[in-house]
Amino acid sequence: MNCRECVEHLYEFLDRELTPELEREIREHLVDCPPCGEQFDFEELFLKFLRARCRTQGAPPDLKRRVLRELFGE
Amino acid sequence: MAKSPEVSPPVDEKRSSFEREALVHLDVLYRVALRLSGNAADADDLVQETMLKAYRAWDQYEKGTNAKAWLLTILRHAFINEYRRRTRHPETVDMDTIEPFAVFPEIQDEDPQGAFFDRIVDDEVLRAIDQLPEAFRETLVLSDVEGMTYQEIAGILEIPVGTVKSRLFRARQLLQAKLYDYAVGMGYIKGSPA
Numbered sequence: 385m386n387c388r389e390c391v392e393h394l395y396e397f398l399d400r401e402l403t404p405e406l407e408r409e410i411r412e413h414l415v416d417c418p419p420c421g422e423q424f425d426f427e428e429l430f431l432k433f434l435r436a437r438c439r440t441q442g443a444p445p446d447l448k449r450r451v452l453r454e455l456f457g458e
Numbered sequence: 459m460a461k462s463p464e465v466s467p468p469v470d471e472k473r474s475s476f477e478r479e480a481l482v483h484l485d486v487l488y489r490v491a492l493r494l495s496g497n498a499a500d501a502d503d504l505v506q507e508t509m510l511k512a513y514r515a516w517d518q519y520e521k522g523t524n525a526k527a528w529l530l531t532i533l534r535h536a537f538i539n540e541y542r543r544r545t546r547h548p549e550t551v552d553m554d555t556i557e558p559f560a561v562f563p564e565i566q567d568e569d570p571q572g573a574f575f576d577r578i579v580d581d582e583v584l585r586a587i588d589q590l591p592e593a594f595r596e597t598l599v600l601s602d603v604e605g606m607t608y609q610e611i612a613g614i615l616e617i618p619v620g621t622v623k624s625r626l627f628r629a630r631q632l633l634q635a636k637l638y639d640y641a642v643g644m645g646y647i648k649g650s651p652a
Contacts, residue, residue, distance in 0.1 A: 395627055399601065401608050426562050426572050430634060431602055433575045437583040438603040443488035447502050451484065451509045456473060 508533040561634040594629035
């Protein structure tokens with residue numbers, strides 16, 4: 385696998401959407417190729433950052449009460 | 459002789475399975491509703507309406523399958539049919555004309571670990587997501603915030619898996635570019651504005 389092919393699958397790899405075989409080929413390339421490794425690390429960090437920043441918010445307690453009242457008359 | 463315990467009436471079974479499988483996703487529904495509608499009042503109404511519709515249709519849902527995806531499909535339909543018209547207009551942006559901009563080459567010498575991200579607060583990230591075109595925004599939220607698979611997203615948005623991939627790629631690049639621009643503007647990183 386060359387760098388272009390590897391980067392083409394970057395997000396599918398990080399999203400765990402690849403076949404085990406392709407995933408293994410990418411892992412092997414990343415071990416041999418520090419520049420691709422750095423780019424994958426950066427993108428992985430970005431996705432973790434997004435998730436951490438955006439999941440802190442949940443439904444307001446009032447909404448939960450409203451839904452329960454509406455559904456079950458409570 | 460003691461009476462045998464009464465069998466729970468079906469209504470209680472319906473309620474308990476709904477609580478167990480559907481109500482546990484209230485936070486997910488609220489976050490997605492908020493990003494779709496753009497304001498808390500509409501997000502509240504949208505979630506409430508989704509839960510009502512879901513409860514009425516609960517017999518049609520095959521228990522133990524994928525309640526989260528099923529609920530999100532209902533929510534999205536409710537949004538398109540009843541809310542989008544009066545909240546946000548669907549963009550007429552030609553998504554293929556949006557130039558991809560890769561941030562990594564810009565920062566790889568100065569900050570290859572992306573440490574500048576740590577300085578960007580939640581509200582700024584959410585604001586940047588809200589500025590994405592709707593088709594990108596909903597795909598990104600389902601994937602990157604709620605962790606759904608390509609297949610699940612394709613089902614909810616009623617688009618092919620290949621379209622999920624390409625939207626996700628563009629959405630992430632656009633969002634990175636926005637956050638990078640913001641970080642440069644705030645002086646968190648030298649760079650050059652995207």
